[in-house]
Amino acid sequence: MMVTNLCTSPSSTITLRADEWVNITTIPNKPGTKYWVSAYVNVTGGTISLSMYGDISASQHVSYQITAVNAGAMSMTYSVVSGSPTVTVTSMLICTFAEYQANKTLLDSIEYFDGDTMPRA
Known part of the structure; x- marks a missing residue:
């Protein structure tokens, strides 16, 4: 099975804002679908909390x-x-959780990558 990155610009830099939802892709979600999200988050000047992840105070x-x-x-x-x-x-x-599960060993071994080398939606 192939993994399709649903993030339209995976190597772009997106600046988040506190307590405000910021789009990280332009592809619409399908309600009820489970997704796997993986990203590099750079935090400077304080500590934040991502509701789906927890506290982060560094990159x-x-x-x-x-x-x-x-x-x-x-x-x-x-x-x-x-x-x-x-x-x-x-x-x-950003991919469906089913794609992630089918390719978990490969994706976990990569750990972190720029996302630009994957097929995109």
Whole structure:
């Protein structure tokens, strides 16, 4: 099975804003579908909390499963835990959870990549 990256610009840099949903792709979600999201999150100047991941105070790779509840584009938001953080997201992979499970060994061995080398929707 092949993995299709649903992130339209996986190597672009997206700046998030506190308590405001920011689109990380333009492809609409299918409500009820489970997705796998993987990205590099760079946090400077404070600590944030991603509701689907937890607290982050440095640059790190994050991965999580999420079930779409609406047909809007995939987005991310954070809340400030401390400081005045600046948060950017790059190297994104968004695929269905079924594709992730079918290719879990390969995707987990890559750990983190720019996403640009994958077939995209």
